[in-house]
Amino acid sequence: MPYGSWPTPVTSALVVRAAARLGEVVVDGGDVWWSESRPAEGGRSALVRRSTDGAVADVLPSPWNARTRVHEYGGAAWAVAGGTVWFTHFDDQRLYRLDPGAAAPVALTPEPDLPAGVRYADLTPTGDGGLLAVRETHAASGAAADVVNEIVRIAAxxxxxxxxxxxDFVSDPRPGPDGQLAWLQWDHPDMPWDAARLVVRAADGTETVVAGGRSPDGRGESAVQPTWDADGTLWFCCDRTDTWSLWRRRPGGPAELVLDPGHDLAGPQWVFGARSFALLPGGRVVVPGGDDRLLVRRPDGSTAELALPGYTAVRYLAADGEGVVCAGGGPRTEPVVLRAGLDGAVEVLRPARDLGLDPAWFSVPEHVTFPTEDRGTGIAEAHAYVYPPTNPGVTAPEGERPPLVVMVHGGPTGAHDRTFNPEIQYFTSRGFCVAHVDHRGSAGYGRRYRDVLQGHWGVADLDDVVACARYLADAGRVDAARMAIRGGSAGGFTTLAALCLRPGTFTAGASHFGVADLAALAADTHKFESRYLDGLVAPWPDGADVYTARSPITHVGALDTPLAVFQGSEDRVVPPEQAEVLVAALRDRGVPHAYLLFEGEQHGFRRAENIRAALDGELSFYAQVWGFDLPADEGIAPIPVVR
Structure with a gap:
């Protein structure tokens, strides 16, 4: 059968069923807790506990939703100690506490004057019934400049x-011994992965910057994830050696490098609560070791490996006796909760959902490195993970090559983690080749690779996505006449910019809440990213001409590639006005396009019906543009394509 039209059990309904996303994993008195986002329940974040007897139960029934809007991306919206749970409820952003045996949570913080105007994240219990938190207070003006971020202590x-x-920003409040307090802070225009400073305050109020920040010559350094050991040693990750490696500061001593495994241990702090290492008794530290393994660093400096077969992405490590628990996933499995012992035993505490599919349906990625334009950056290659068409029951006509979908991650300081992604399998099982590009600027390859995008967003990333598509076409792996590009948020910007500024490579595109107007984004977005573009593009507003030159909306007159646009009506990161301007320009030019606006959705779609509509709509769009039939038994309604 022709590529693109292959029948598959990987439907949008299955994608939604498999789309519950794991959040933080925490150990409390032997019980293991985690959060998971559930599209089938309106996208709410549920809390789940696995007791020591193996029983698994939801802790917060619907409609309780443990999700914070601090920085708009949230994270670390809950904490547990001694069975008591504190959490931020999404609807009103107030803090609540649920004590063991209590019938319902009780509010800890008052209703603010501005609805959802006082928000809490990065919750850290203090051991005396209270907790530390990052508090974000919004003003009635709605202006990003009027938002205040602070660290607060909230008593019982x-x-x-x-x-x-x-x-301007704070995170990771961590109480230490002898009345000490550690936290991270950074100021505009830096982002935390640019120059977050690790600060320690002694009991007498003296403050010391342990690592991070900017040197007098402007060189940036990012410290993340401060964690106290029982002996007063402060552990953290820092990218001083190019990669985010493991460091420590012993009481009274300087910061010292402990372990540089040659790859980034940590990632960019888009959300609160990341944990890339766990401290075990006896001075041992466990960190991700790359594909299929963990590394155990012993007190004498030697390391040992713990095998995790099939798990290429591990995060949220937490100590659990003589081992760790964590969230782990791989190309053939969605994220699960694991317990890994130092004796090599691996136990799945929260298994993947049974999708009823033979693994033969799953496309496994190949890492490729391909040449790209240097443009004075000093790096002339980029990376991608290529997923070939995979379907055990179908082959394509001899001589036909598959269509290509180039996927661009968000951020743009993000990366592809190779965890089982049902959206990718939705396309590959139908006969598409998917290339997930880690363009220069992506995390995971060290600071030098990440910093290429400084001043080059809208240039280097475009070079890389175009180079990847042409690399695969020249190798005969895909059909050069049927290559699409798609992405969300910052990935949507690269999608739109590639179509407008680099026409001729892609013959279709899909933008999911993508940035069309850089100047509008700089002038009207939330506080966390309100100065992000100063580094990626140029200082605003002094560099307004650069914003104009790189904005897709400026070059919409050159856009003649069919485009599908998907947008949430309540998106504060990329406001819907940007999508409206883009669609109006497409309509004025008579370019074939489709547009779906989802009421009530924010930045990223969380409701099951909207996830399905966007995915099926995108597939239907490609079918209409490229002229192939959709499987009749799925009942996918064609998305309206207009000129």
């Missing part, structure tokens, strides 16, 4: 004390 009775105020 709800009394609140401000501990750190002044920096």
């Amino acid at each position: 009775d709800g009394t609140t004390e401000v501990l750190v105020t002044g920096p």
